[in-house]
Amino acid sequence: MNQSQRFTDTVVFITGAGGGIGRATALAFAAEGARVATTDLPGAGHQETARLITENGGTALALDCDVTDSHDVVSALDQVVSTYGRLDAAFNNAGIEQSHDTIAELDDAEWHRLLSVNLTGMYLCMKHEIRFMTAHGGGTIVNTSSGAGVMGIAGQAAYAATKHAVIGLSKSAALESISDGVRINVVAPGVIDTQMIGRVSGGTEEGRQAMVDQEPIGRLGTPEEIASAVLWLSADESAFAVGHTLIVDGGQTVG
Numbered sequence: 001m002n003q004s005q006r007f008t009d010t011v012v013f014i015t016g017a018g019g020g021i022g023r024a025t026a027l028a029f030a031a032e033g034a035r036v037a038t039t040d041l042p043g044a045g046h047q048e049t050a051r052l053i054t055e056n057g058g059t060a061l062a063l064d065c066d067v068t069d070s071h072d073v074v075s076a077l078d079q080v081v082s083t084y085g086r087l088d089a090a091f092n093n094a095g096i097e098q099s100h101d102t103i104a105e106l107d108d109a110e111w112h113r114l115l116s117v118n119l120t121g122m123y124l125c126m127k128h129e130i131r132f133m134t135a136h137g138g139g140t141i142v143n144t145s146s147g148a149g150v151m152g153i154a155g156q157a158a159y160a161a162t163k164h165a166v167i168g169l170s171k172s173a174a175l176e177s178i179s180d181g182v183r184i185n186v187v188a189p190g191v192i193d194t195q196m197i198g199r200v201s202g203g204t205e206e207g208r209q210a211m212v213d214q215e216p217i218g219r220l221g222t223p224e225e226i227a228s229a230v231l232w233l234s235a236d237e238s239a240f241a242v243g244h245t246l247i248v249d250g251g252q253t254v255g
């Protein structure tokens with residue numbers, strides 16, 4: 001099969017690249033010729049993602065970056081630009097799930113933790129990526145929301161609040177940035193078969209089957225199916241898509 005090479009001149013920065021959707025997207029970008037900065041919390045697996053890329057002949061740079069820390073974000077972006085001379089694309093994907101609690105039961109610390117990673121982290125990354133991209137003639141940014149960004153989920157109010165907010169933040173930033181050549185969009189995955197879903201389902205076969213049973217398509221999504229959507233939103237093929245939220249969820253939010 002012919003492998004398309006849409007990203008041969010592209011330097012891409014990916015957060016939460018240690019596993020799941022982030023790793024699959026890093027591998028997909030690299031397979032199409034991109035130089036990829038795989039970033040995540042120390043020890044989270046982003047070194048291994050970079051190794052998988054380089055062992056296949058690709059180019060990757062693994063960097064520790066806690067998205068809640070502006071110094072980490074700026075330092076990682078600085079290292080990408082000093083190594084590769086530019087920043088063309090970003091996939092802001094780092095995120096955490098919440099404990100299954102109603103809002104009345106929710107621990108305040110859990111609320112702040114969710115906001116800090118899923119929303120403030122997104123804000124900090126975009127803020128500095130836009131600055132770097134504007135200085136180098138533009139670029140593309142894809143932010144990760146969720147099906148929980150377009151509907152309410154009982155027991156997931158904090159997570160849903162952050163994922164709704166990602167869409168509002170991204171739409172506004174998209175309007176601010178498109179005239180500078182920075183094109184911002186959102187991917188909203190449904191239930192995707194990653195470690196996060198293993199934790200949410202309790203790690204049991206029954207828990208997993210209960211999730212599958214809610215799926216109109218009759219199965220969970222794969223990280224590669226989300227990677228494919230992210231690459232489309234980052235490619236010239238989607239040049240007229242601005243501030244768009246692409247829902248990829250097997251039909252879960254349709255009804």
Ligand code: NAD
Nearest residue numbers: 016018020021044066067093094095146189191192194196
């Ligand atoms: P995952 O847990 O496999 O990956 C998330 C990554 O984010 C991890 O590698 C983790 O170390 C990293 N991370 C957490 N806190 C961080 C921080 N402070 N700084 C930097 N990195 C941090 O989960 P995943 O399923 O691959 O999820 C990726 C994204 O997709 C998340 O934003 C998640 O909310 C979203 N999402 C996932 C699903 C799903 O069903 N798996 C559905 C909708 C949305």
